[in-house]
Amino acid sequence: MSSPGYEILSLDDPDRPLRRLGFRPFGVDCFTAGAAGGHLIPEDDGSDELEALYVVVRGRATFTSDGEQVDGAAGTLVHDPTGAGCEAVSAEPGTVVLAAFARPGETWRP
Numbered sequence: 001m002s003s004p005g006y007e008i009l010s011l012d013d014p015d016r017p018l019r020r021l022g023f024r025p026f027g028v029d030c031f032t033a034g035a036a037g038g039h040l041i042p043e044d045d046g047s048d049e050l051e052a053l054y055v056v057v058r059g060r061a062t063f064t065s066d067g068e069q070v071d072g073a074a075g076t077l078v079h080d081p082t083g084a085g086c087e088a089v090s091a092e093p094g095t096v097v098l099a100a101f102a103r104p105g106e107t108w109r110p
Helices: none
Strands: 027-033 039-041 051-058 060-065 068-073 077-080 087-090 095-102
Touching: 027 039, 027 087, 039 095, 051 060, 051 068, 060 095
Parallel strands: none
Antiparallel strands: 027 095, 039 087, 051 077, 051 095, 060 068, 060 087
């Protein structure tokens, strides 16, 4: 839904609407897995060097970075400051993870 001043999207939209939002201060995306064990965030080789913040919105996810695993329930925030890469797998059906990306060293000013 849109109006002249804003756009309203749903995290449940299967077409990943955050990619077409046109939000420019930093990158945003949403990852969803319908079944437990489904890949939410694919393993990253770190080549793009994007700093990332992942927020578990619904369900539970297991994050892996540098061989270390962290279990995150809804409300968990995982910060990858170096852009070294992080992988996440759904630990529950219907898990949703919101992600924000930026180049390291860039600073957002309100």
